[in-house]
Every structure is written in C-alpha cells, then in structure tokens.
Amino acid sequence: MADTVELLDLAGIGAGPFNLSVAALAADNLPAMATRFFDAQSRYIWHEGLMLPETHLQTGFLKDLVTGVDPTSRWSFLNYLVAHRRFYRFLNAELPTVSRAEFSDYLRWAAEGLDNVWLDHPVREVTHDGEHFHLRTDARHFRARHLCVGSGKRPWLPDFARDFQGERCLHAESVALRARDFTNQRVVVVGGGQSGADIFLNGLRGHWGPPKTLHWLSRRRNFQPLDETAFTNEYFTPGYTRQFADLDADVRRREVAAQKYASDGITPAALLTIYQALYNRFDVMGEPRWAHLLPHREAADMVRCGDGFGLTAVHGPTGIRERFDADVVIFATGFASALPDCLAPLAESIGRDERGEATVGRHFLYDWQGGTDSRIYAVNAGRSRYGIAEPQLSLMAWRSGVILNHLSGREVFDLEDDQGPIEWRPLNPDGAAQ
Ligand SMILES: Cc1cc2nc3c(=O)[nH]c(=O)nc-3n(C[C@H](O)[C@H](O)[C@H](O)COP(=O)(O)OP(=O)(O)OC[C@H]3O[C@@H](n4cnc5c(N)ncnc54)[C@H](O)[C@@H]3O)c2cc1C
Numbered sequence: 001m002a003d004t005v006e007l008l009d010l011a012g013i014g015a016g017p018f019n020l021s022v023a024a025l026a027a028d029n030l031p032a033m034a035t036r037f038f039d040a041q042s043r044y045i046w047h048e049g050l051m052l053p054e055t056h057l058q059t060g061f062l063k064d065l066v067t068g069v070d071p072t073s074r075w076s077f078l079n080y081l082v083a084h085r086r087f088y089r090f091l092n093a094e095l096p097t098v099s100r101a102e103f104s105d106y107l108r109w110a111a112e113g114l115d116n117v118w119l120d121h122p123v124r125e126v127t128h129d130g131e132h133f134h135l136r137t138d139a140r141h142f143r144a145r146h147l148c149v150g151s152g153k154r155p156w157l158p159d160f161a162r163d164f165q166g167e168r169c170l171h172a173e174s175v176a177l178r179a180r181d182f183t184n185q186r187v188v189v190v191g192g193g194q195s196g197a198d199i200f201l202n203g204l205r206g207h208w209g210p211p212k213t214l215h216w217l218s219r220r221r222n223f224q225p226l227d228e229t230a231f232t233n234e235y236f237t238p239g240y241t242r243q244f245a246d247l248d249a250d251v252r253r254r255e256v257a258a259q260k261y262a263s264d265g266i267t268p269a270a271l272l273t274i275y276q277a278l279y280n281r282f283d284v285m286g287e288p289r290w291a292h293l294l295p296h297r298e299a300a301d302m303v304r305c306g307d308g309f310g311l312t313a314v315h316g317p318t319g320i321r322e323r324f325d326a327d328v329v330i331f332a333t334g335f336a337s338a339l340p341d342c343l344a345p346l347a348e349s350i351g352r353d354e355r356g357e358a359t360v361g362r363h364f365l366y367d368w369q370g371g372t373d374s375r376i377y378a379v380n381a382g383r384s385r386y387g388i389a390e391p392q393l394s395l396m397a398w399r400s401g402v403i404l405n406h407l408s409g410r411e412v413f414d415l416e417d418d419q420g421p422i423e424w425r426p427l428n429p430d431g432a433a434q
Contacts, residue, residue: 011144012037018379019150021065024075040122046104068397153335172332183209191332192218226265236394263388363406
C-alpha cells in the first residue's frame with residue numbers, strides 16, 4: 001500500500017509567504033525534486049483577518065519571495081507588476097511602501113501559479129513510519145522524505161480574556177473577517193504595535209461606523225516607532241543573522257528583547273497619519289474628544305457587565321488601576337509560536353527549550369529525533385535562534401536558499417554576503433586594539 005502512495009522529496013505544511021518562498025525557489029531551481037506545499041486556504045489572502053484599508057508593508061517590496069537570492073526568478077514582485085501590466089503606473093505612483101492588499105495579491109498570484117502549491121489542502125495529520133513521513137489531507141495521503149513546516153503563528157491574547165472570546169471580544173487577527181458595526185459602541189483596543197495602530201486608525205475613521213468612544217491602550221511607555229534606520233536594518237541581513245545564531249542562548253534572548261522596536265514598533269508613517277487624523281478631527285474641527293490614547297497601561301483583568309465588559313488596566317507610572325467600560329474589546333496582542341495540530345503525533349520527539357518552544361537549529365531544522373534520514377525544516381519558528389528577522393519578510397528568500405541548499409546537498413544559491421559596515425564579531429580575541 002505505502003509504495004502506491006505518492007512520495008515527495010519535500011512536503012510543506014502551509015503556504016504562507018515563508019513556505020511560498022521555498023516553493024517558488026524550489027520550483028525553478030530544483031525541478032528534479034518532488035516538492036509540494038499544502039495550504040488550508042482555498043482563496044489565498046494574506047492575513048485576511050487583518051486586511052484593513054490603509055495598511056501597508058513594513059518592508060520594502062524587493063524583499064519579496066525570491067529576489068534576495070534569485071533576482072531573475074519569474075516569481076518576483078517586479079514580474080508580478082509586469083505580468084499585470086502596471087509596472088510604469090506603479091513607478092509613477094511613487095508609493096513609499098506597497099499596500100498589504102497589493103502584496104497579498106502578489107502572493108495569491110504566485111500561489112495560484114506555482115504547480116507545487118496546492119491550495120484547499122489542510123494537512124490534518126503527519127506521522128512517520130521510520131522511513132518516511134505520511135501526510136493526510138481531507139481527501140489524499142502522501143509520503144515525504146522531508147518536511148518544511150510553515151503553518152504560521154497562533155493569535156495570542158491574555159489569559160483573562162480567553163473565556164470572553166466572541167463577536168465582542170476578539171483578537172485582532174479576525175477583525176476583518178466579517179462586516180462589523182461599531183456605531184455608537186464603546187470600543188477598546190489593547191496593544192500598541194502595528195496591528196493596534198491599524199485598528200485604531202480605522203476605528204477613528206469610522207470604518208466600522210462612528211463609535212461612541214475609542215480607547216487605545218498600550219503597555220509600552222508611548223506609541224513607539226519602528227526603528228527603520230540604516231544601522232538597525234543591518235539586523236535584517238544574512239551576515240548579522242549568521243553570527244547571531246552562533247551566540248550563546250542567553251545572549252541571544254537578551255539581544256532579541258533589546259531589539260524589540262527594530263521589528264515590533266509602529267511605522268513612523270502610520271504614527272504620523274494617526275496624529276494628523278486626531279489633530280484634524282479634534283483640534284481643527286473641534287469634535288468633542290471621543291478617541292483616547294492611553295500608553296503605559298497594562299490590561300490586567302476583565303469582567304462581563306451586562307452585554308459589555310469592564311476592563312481593568314494598571315497605569316505604569318503610578319500603579320493606579322483604571323477601569324474601562326466597553327461594548328467591544330479588540331486584543332492586538334500579537335502571536336505565539338506553536339506546532340500545528342497535525343504534528344501532534346511527532347510532537348514528543350521534537351526538542352524543546354526551557355519555555356517549551358520547539359527548538360530550531362542549524363539550516364532551520366527542528367531538533368527532531370524521529371528518523372535518521374528524515375528532516376523537519378521550519379520557517380518562522382526560530383526567533384530565539386536567528387533573531388528578530390526570523391518572523392519578518394526581510395530574509396525569507398535567503399532562509400529559503402539556506403533550506404534548499406541543505407536539502408539538495410549543493411550550493412544552488414550563492415548565499416554569501418560581502419562584509420557590511422559593522423563588525424559584529426570580536427576582531428581579535430586578545431583585546432589588543434589594531
Ligand atoms: C497583519 C500582519 C502584517 C504583517 N506585515 C509584515 C510586514 O509588513 N513586513 C514583515 O516583514 N513582516 C510582516 N508581518 C510578519 C510576517 O511576515 C507575517 O506574519 C508572515 O505572513 C509570516 O508568514 P508565514 O508563512 O510564516 O505564516 P502565515 O502567513 O501565517 O501563513 C501560514 C499559512 O499556513 C496555512 N496553514 C496553517 N496550518 C495548516 C495546515 N495544517 N495545513 C495546511 N495549511 C496550513 C495557513 O492557511 C496559512 O496560509 C506581518 C504579520 C501580520 C500578522
């Protein structure tokens with residue numbers, strides 16, 4: 001029976017941008033390899049639940065699926081523009097950054113165009129028989145020599161909010177999944193990152209109808225900008241990432257925490273747009289202030305109050321507990337790493353760190369003990385190993401190159417980078433200046 005089941009060299013779980021990049025580079029550069037990437041989505045939309053008006057990439061469009069390692073690939077963003085006959089108009093528009101809607105359409109175009117990407121194929125279960133992996137989708141069964149896990153992260157919200165989840169208490173990742181009406185509602189947004197900013201701005205503009213009040217809480221001391229300056233952007237280079245991966249685990253943890261706003265802040269453009277919208281509405285037009293910005297508050301508790309909620313937050317500088325009555329609470333509180341449910345049969349044999357997270361080692365491999373000749377690669381799972389670039393688009397093409405070079409056992413992609421302006425490694429271990 002097993003021999004009649006199609007055998008793949010590499011099976012991908014998920015075809016979000018990260019695995020899509022592996023798929024695109026494998027399709028044209030490793031045609032002799034049988035690769036296939038399965039995604040649950042039947043209609044490809046990038047983070048559909050957060051596809052809001054006026055949202056933009058935090059990253060330059062050249063950091064697309066392929067360009068960083070294979071600029072002549074047909075799956076580049078530039079080729080997408082040419083194929084859609086809007087290359088010149090794109091240039092004339094002088095967009096400082098591409099909209100999320102356009103980038104999503106680029107990803108859809110690639111996903112639908114690649115023969116090795118199969119949409120509408122949720123992977124339900126993965127087992128290993130000692131030689132091969134067995135993947136089961138709803139209708140099919142495949143064997144694979146190796147896996148590449150790219151199922152993304154799970155929405156995270158505080159424990160106290162979990163039991164209240166529903167139409168009126170939701171994580172940001174589902175806010176755009178259906179039509180919503182917040183007219184005359186008291187809306188509270190929790191979370192001071194980019195998603196919180198996008199939701200606040202849309203609330204302010206009445207995207208879901210004019211709310212009665214709109215409160216935006218952030219644990220951060222202020223509405224912190226993303227640091228997009230040149231030397232900070234060096235964190236998003238292969239050279240930095242390589243030396244970072246060699247550091248001690250506790251140093252890596254410390255550095256990731258210190259670099260938070262290089263990846264988790266709000267774009268200066270979005271902050272300015274919000275500030276200008278507030279100025280125009282409340283200072284120039286003189287509307288009574290119904291939108292409130294509340295940084296340095298930690299949401300701490302929540303109770304149900306009739307049809308709404310009472311949310312308690314602790315004011316950082318004073319420790320005073322404040323209460324916010326709300327009809328709708330939206331948690332823009334980020335995402336957490338988790339193995340997909342379909343990997344449950346293998347989970348026990350995947351190594352974990354002290355926080356229980358699956359550990360990613362060299363070549364983006366899970367530390368998996370299950371089969372000698374089978375490997376499990378993982379994308380978007382190695383932040384503590386590779387640093388803050390790991391969950392970002394910036395190095396996805398490079399990471400795909402690392403994975404495919406390792407998979408094929410040869411240097412399909414030239415991944416060497418010239419020395420940049422910064423010396424990250426010690427120059428001479430004896431400490432004598434030269
Ligand atoms: C709203 C938003 C905007 C972002 N913007 C930027 C940005 O501008 N710049 C930047 O650098 N980073 C950005 N990021 C961070 C990061 O680049 C994205 O989250 C990116 O989508 C991660 O890609 P991924 O492929 O790991 O996961 P995802 O995009 O989450 O894709 C995972 C895919 O796996 C599929 N899947 C899951 N389980 C299964 C299964 N069992 N079987 C089959 N398929 C499955 C899902 O359907 C999904 O398509 C953003 C993140 C968010 C949430």
